[in-house]
Each structure stands twice: as structure tokens, then as C-alpha cells.
Amino acid sequence: MVVTALEKASILVEALPYIRKFSGQTVVIKYGGRAMVSEELEQGVMADCILLKLVGIHPVIVHGGGKAIDAMLARLGKETRFVHGQRVTDEETMEVVEMVLAGKVNKEIVTLINQLGGKGIGICGKDAGLITAHQKVLPVSVKEREDLGHVGEVEKVNPEIIQTVKDEGYIPVIAPIGVGRDGKSYNINADYVAGAVAAALKANKLVLLTDVEGIFVDRDDPKSLLSVIKAAEVPDLISRGVIAGGMIPKVECCVYALKNGVGRTHIIDGRILHSILLEVFTDEGVGTMVDK
Numbered sequence: 001m002v003v004t005a006l007e008k009a010s011i012l013v014e015a016l017p018y019i020r021k022f023s024g025q026t027v028v029i030k031y032g033g034r035a036m037v038s039e040e041l042e043q044g045v046m047a048d049c050i051l052l053k054l055v056g057i058h059p060v061i062v063h064g065g066g067k068a069i070d071a072m073l074a075r076l077g078k079e080t081r082f083v084h085g086q087r088v089t090d091e092e093t094m095e096v097v098e099m100v101l102a103g104k105v106n107k108e109i110v111t112l113i114n115q116l117g118g119k120g121i122g123i124c125g126k127d128a129g130l131i132t133a134h135q136k137v138l139p140v141s142v143k144e145r146e147d148l149g150h151v152g153e154v155e156k157v158n159p160e161i162i163q164t165v166k167d168e169g170y171i172p173v174i175a176p177i178g179v180g181r182d183g184k185s186y187n188i189n190a191d192y193v194a195g196a197v198a199a200a201l202k203a204n205k206l207v208l209l210t211d212v213e214g215i216f217v218d219r220d221d222p223k224s225l226l227s228v229i230k231a232a233e234v235p236d237l238i239s240r241g242v243i244a245g246g247m248i249p250k251v252e253c254c255v256y257a258l259k260n261g262v263g264r265t266h267i268i269d270g271r272i273l274h275s276i277l278l279e280v281f282t283d284e285g286v287g288t289m290v291d292k
């Protein structure tokens with residue numbers, strides 16, 4: 001596809017009202033899982049965040065890294081399994097999760113932002129008491145609950161550190177590790193952390209990147225993509241099995257964010273290069289918007 005100079009100019013002009021509208025506002029971006037598939041896409045996401053920052057919009061990145069954890073556990077010869085979509089996290093697994101998320105993945109993202117000319121700063125939920133957590137309560141037996149170990153649930157987000165760094169021109173990059181009142185580390189699904197951080201910041205937008213175009217009524221029918229769903233429709237869509245698996249925490253975190261002061265929430269395709277810019281700066285938007 002050849003884009004003419006005039007087309008390029010009209011694309012920029014289309015972005016103008018959005019730049020005006022969103023300038024000074026905060027956008028929380030969940031970057032993770034299956035959207036972390038290639039270097040090119042990763043660079044695209046970080047370049048989009050830097051561009052947002054340069055036009056006065058404050059991106060806050062919450063990242064996952066389930067695949068990187070899987071790879072490290074496999075290298076160490078340690079088996080891993082999931083219960084209700086949560087990684088069973090014993091002491092040893094927690095150590096690996098923390099090293100991989102707060103160490104490797106977080107610092108790789110920060111390095112990339114800095115190489116591309118932005119000012120990334122990496123933090124995890126432990127820094128400045130950002131995320132207090134406790135063991136996640138799941139509908140499982142007492143034995144399974146013991147096994148789940150360090151799987152955490154956000155209790156409270158203290159957004160002070162994020163406010164401070166974002167107001168000073170940095171792009172905060174948050175690893176989904178929480179800390180218990182007793183100082184214990186907790187492994188928290190990154191979607192839930194993104195929802196809780198967006199709510200605590202009263203962000204204007206929450207954008208979750210994933211590996212599908214959005215929410216489909218029928219996953220075998222590409223024409224059944226829902227461009228908007230209402231929060232009130234979510235329980236029915238889950239109980240009918242339309243929304244399933246890894247999509248459940250995503251919509252739940254959108255609903256939580258909307259109930260707690262976030263303006264708009266979007267589930268978009270992280271496999272599309274510059275999908276964040278397309279969402280924020282174009283009339284059509286992309287993916288599925290979960291609305292109040």
C-alpha cells in the first residue's frame with residue numbers, strides 16, 4: 001500500500017481533535033501475553049507510548065510476561081500449572097516470577113523505551129507501596145488454595161509514585177507483583193493489575209492488548225466482532241460461554257475500571273502494528289469497547 005503525502009497529512013489532521021481532547025489525560029495500557037510476540041510489535045507499542053507522551057497524553061504501561069515465566073521455569077526444569085487461569089505459585093515459583101517480571105521483562109521494556117527516545121521507568125507493586133495484595137480467593141478446595149500459594153489479588157493501589165513520575169515526564173512501566181502486609185510477594189494476573197491501576201489513577205482510558213481483534217459472538221465467524229458491549233451485558237455473555245477463558249479477566253477488569261471512574265475501556269488486537277495509535281487517534285477506533 002502506497003500512502004501519498006496528502007494521505008499522510010490527512011492522517012495527521014484526523015489525529016488533531018483527539019490530541020486536543022486527550023492532552024493531559026492518562027491512558028493505562030496492558031501490554032502482555034500474546035501481544036508480546038515480536039520485536040517489531042514490541043517496538044511499535046513503545047513508539048506509540050512515546051508519541052502519546054510527546055503530545056501531552058500520559059501512558060502508563062502494565063505488563064504481563066506469562067510466556068517468559070513459562071520459558072524460565074522450563075529452563076529450570078520446574079513444572080507449572082494453572083487453576084482458574086491463575087498460575088499455581090509456590091515459594092520457588094514466586095522467586096522465578098519476581099525475577100522474570102520485575103527483573104527481566106520490566107527492564108527490557110524500559111530499555112526499549114529509553115533506546116527509542118522516551119523516558120521509561122520500571123517499578124513493581126512493591127515500589128513505594130504501589131500495590132498491596134493478599135492471597136486470591138478462588139472457588140477451590142482448601143488443599144488447592146494452599147497450592148495456589150502466592151497468587152495474589154489487589155487489595156489497594158497507592159498511585160502516588162505513578163503520579164509523581166508521570167508528571168515529571170516519565171513513562172511508568174509496572175510489573176504485576178504485589179506485596180502483602182507481612183512483606184510477602186504476590187503474583188497477580190496483569191489484567192487485574194491494569195484495571196486496578198487505571199481505577200486508582202481515574203484514567204481516561206484503559207487499553208488491553210491481546211491476540212484477537214476483540215470480542216466475537218462466534219469465534220469462528222470473523223464478521224461477529226462486537227465493536228461495543230455494555231458492562232451490564234457482560235455477566236450474561238460470560239454465563240452463555242460467549243466470553244470464555246483468558247477473555248474473562250479482561251472484561252472483568254474493564255467492568256471494574258468503569259465502575260471505579262475510568263472513562264473508556266478497550267480490548268484491542270496487539271498483533272496489529274500501532275494498534276494503540278489507531279485506537280486513540282482515529283475516528284473508527286479498533287477492537288471492542290466495553291462501555292458503561
Ligand SMILES: Nc1ncnc2c1ncn2[C@@H]1O[C@H](COP(=O)(O)OP(=O)(O)O)[C@@H](O)[C@H]1O
Nearest residue numbers: 033034210211212214215216242243244246247
Ligand atoms: N468471545 C471471545 N472473543 C474473542 N476471544 C475470546 C472470546 N472468549 C475467549 N476468548 C479467548 O481469549 C483469548 C485472549 O485471552 P488470553 O489468552 O488470556 O490473552 P493474553 O495472553 O493476551 O492476555 C483469545 O485468544 C481467545 O482465545
Ligand SMILES: CC(=O)N[C@@H](CCC(=O)OP(=O)(O)O)C(=O)O
Nearest residue numbers: 032033064065066086087189190
Ligand atoms: C497469577 C498469574 O497467573 N499471574 C501471571 C502473571 C503474568 C501475566 O499476567 O502475564 P500475561 O499478561 O502475559 O498473561 C502468570 O504467572 O503468568
